[in-house]
Amino acid sequence: MTQHPTGNTPERILDHAERLFALKGFEAVSIREITGAAGSNLAAVNYHFGSKMNLYMEVFRDRWISRTRRIRENFDRLLADKPEPAISTVIDAMARSFLDGPLNDEQLRHHVLLMQGELAQPSTALKMIVEEVMQPYQQQLSDLIRPSLPPGISEEKLRLCILSIFGITLYFTFARAAISMVMERDYDALFKTEVIQHITKFSLNGINTLTEEN
Amino acid sequence: MTQHPTGNTPERILDHAERLFALKGFEAVSIREITGAAGSNLAAVNYHFGSKMNLYMEVFRDRWISRTRRIRENFDRLLADKPEPAISTVIDAMARSFLDGPLNDEQLRHHVLLMQGELAQPSTALKMIVEEVMQPYQQQLSDLIRPSLPPGISEEKLRLCILSIFGITLYFTFARAAISMVMERDYDALFKTEVIQHITKFSLNGINTLTEEN
DNA sequence: GTCTATAGCAGGATAGAC
DNA sequence: GTCTATCCTGCTATAGAC
Numbered sequence: 001m002t003q004h005p006t007g008n009t010p011e012r013i014l015d016h017a018e019r020l021f022a023l024k025g026f027e028a029v030s031i032r033e034i035t036g037a038a039g040s041n042l043a044a045v046n047y048h049f050g051s052k053m054n055l056y057m058e059v060f061r062d063r064w065i066s067r068t069r070r071i072r073e074n075f076d077r078l079l080a081d082k083p084e085p086a087i088s089t090v091i092d093a094m095a096r097s098f099l100d101g102p103l104n105d106e107q108l109r110h111h112v113l114l115m116q117g118e119l120a121q122p123s124t125a126l127k128m129i130v131e132e133v134m135q136p137y138q139q140q141l142s143d144l145i146r147p148s149l150p151p152g153i154s155e156e157k158l159r160l161c162i163l164s165i166f167g168i169t170l171y172f173t174f175a176r177a178a179i180s181m182v183m184e185r186d187y188d189a190l191f192k193t194e195v196i197q198h199i200t201k202f203s204l205n206g207i208n209t210l211t212e213e214n
Numbered sequence: 215m216t217q218h219p220t221g222n223t224p225e226r227i228l229d230h231a232e233r234l235f236a237l238k239g240f241e242a243v244s245i246r247e248i249t250g251a252a253g254s255n256l257a258a259v260n261y262h263f264g265s266k267m268n269l270y271m272e273v274f275r276d277r278w279i280s281r282t283r284r285i286r287e288n289f290d291r292l293l294a295d296k297p298e299p300a301i302s303t304v305i306d307a308m309a310r311s312f313l314d315g316p317l318n319d320e321q322l323r324h325h326v327l328l329m330q331g332e333l334a335q336p337s338t339a340l341k342m343i344v345e346e347v348m349q350p351y352q353q354q355l356s357d358l359i360r361p362s363l364p365p366g367i368s369e370e371k372l373r374l375c376i377l378s379i380f381g382i383t384l385y386f387t388f389a390r391a392a393i394s395m396v397m398e399r400d401y402d403a404l405f406k407t408e409v410i411q412h413i414t415k416f417s418l419n420g421i422n423t424l425t426e427e428n
Numbered sequence: 429g430t431c432t433a434t435a436g437c438a439g440g441a442t443a444g445a446c
Numbered sequence: 447g448t449c450t451a452t453c454c455t456g457c458t459a460t461a462g463a464c
Contacts, residue, residue: 003442009429011315023335024241024335025239025241025242025335026242027239027241027242028239028240028241028335030240030456030457030458031457032456032457032458039338040430041429041430041431041432042431042432042458043430043431043432043459043460044429044430044431045458045459046458046459046460047429047430051459052321052457052458052459053457055345060332072238090313100375101259113334115335116330116334118392119240119388119389119391119392120238120327120330120331120334120388120389120439121242122391125356126391126392126395127395129392130395130396134395134396135395135396138396156314156397157412158407158414159396159397160397160408160409160412161416162411162414163386163393163396163397164382164385164386164416165387166379166385167381167382167384167386167389168381168382168385169376170381170385171378171380171382171384171385172377172378172381172457174333174334174385175333175334175381177336177340178332178333178336178344178348179377180339180342181341181344181348182344182348182373182377183370183377184351184371184448185372186316188367194370194374195374198371198374198378201423202374202375202420202421202423203420204418204423205419205422205423205426206416206417207416207419209415209416209419209420212419222447223447225450244439244440245439245440245441246438246439246440254448255447255448255449255450256440256447256449256450257441257442257448257449257450258440258448258449259440260440260441260442260450262447265440266440266441266442267437271430422461
């Protein structure tokens with residue numbers, strides 16, 4: 001028996017499937033690689049999940065969605081005692097809950113890579129991501145920010161700003177290797193804190209576009 | 215003979231390889247699919263390019279790099295008669311040369327998807343992308359913007375801003391399907407012009423972070 | 429629930445005729 | 447330079463013993 005210390009077989013398979021799908025993409029990962037890493041038998045994926053594609057979907061359903069839930073809860077907690085928060089407070093909570101929130105470095109990286117993979121090459125999981133995560137969160141952010149804006153700002157313009165903040169955040173996470181090369185420094189803890197500060201300030205100014213125009 | 219109207223065999227293979235690698239990723243595309251689309255024989259890829267991986271690299275060397283050259287030339291032309299352009303002029307030229315420049319919609323989409331794929335899952339091509347494109351362009355942008363900044367702004371902070379503009383631009387191109395769903399509208403020509411305007415304004419404000427601080 | 433064994437197929441690559 | 451035919455490897459998925 002090659003039982004590993006933590007978790008039963010399906011859990012261990014999900015762990016390694018999440019990591020490998022994130023780092024290499026769906027097609028580039030084989031069932032052999034996943035079960036090998038999980039220390040389980042080759043047939044385990046098909047027994048427990050039915051197919052490779054079902055396993056991939058289960059990674060999103062079971063792991064990815066619950067991670068976003070933890071991030072959202074952290075976000076809500078940061079704004080819990082502020083009924084009408086300033087825009088800067090909202091952006092700060094957004095960035096902090098995501099980049100410096102409940103997920104550790106590796107989890108965040110895998111989380112973003114999985115999402116980014118779906119955004120670039122959509123499969124069945126995209127619908128889930130958009131409907132269960134992106135749309136509700138967009139709506140919440142829009143509702144939080146709008147009271148601080150002058151009247152008449154179009155919903156579309158506000159949403160483009162919110163999407164942009166996600167875009168930057170994603171980019172600084174999934175393009176880590178290239179950014180490290182361009183910046184000519186390691187993507188270490190210190191750099192990460194600088195990136196977080198940058199994203200917050202840059203985005204806050206960016207969203208102020210809305211209050212300036214007209 | 216299944217000779218197609220335009221180009222000889224290697225050219226046609228490069229055409230379809232670029233499109234398919236961009237849309238589906240390296241691993242998800244088979245040589246059979248590429249040669250089938252190009253109307254050439256299965257053995258043609260290995261005869262003309264040696265291997266699938268060499269073909270992928272050649273897509274970057276022959277197509278991707280030359281597309282970036284056209285974008286850079288367009289960028290330079292937009293700033294040709296301005297020896298010390300304002301920051302807003304630089305950003306505008308950046309966004310315009312990229313999003314509304316020499317590449318048509320489909321070319322731009324494939325261009326960005328190829329790049330984004332390498333950034334997320336680096337292969338041998340990343341080094342080429344960073345050294346031949348990202349680093350020189352970063353340097354040029356930094357040199358163009360710096361004269362308009364108060365003294366003492368760190369090179370690092372400026373570079374983070376420039377990277378962020380790329381990040382947003384990439385995001386709005388590669389995540390097209392998801393953005394279309396979140397915005398609840400088609401990603402048509404009208405929407406694209408709105409996105410370009412948004413990116414320009416958002417980024418300009420974002421980069422003004424640098425002049426405000428301290 | 430876990431294992432071995434294998435079916436059945438698709439993939440990259442190559443040899444050799446033309 | 448293009449074609450067919452084929453090799454061989456690796457893949458997903460499943461059947462069936464334990």
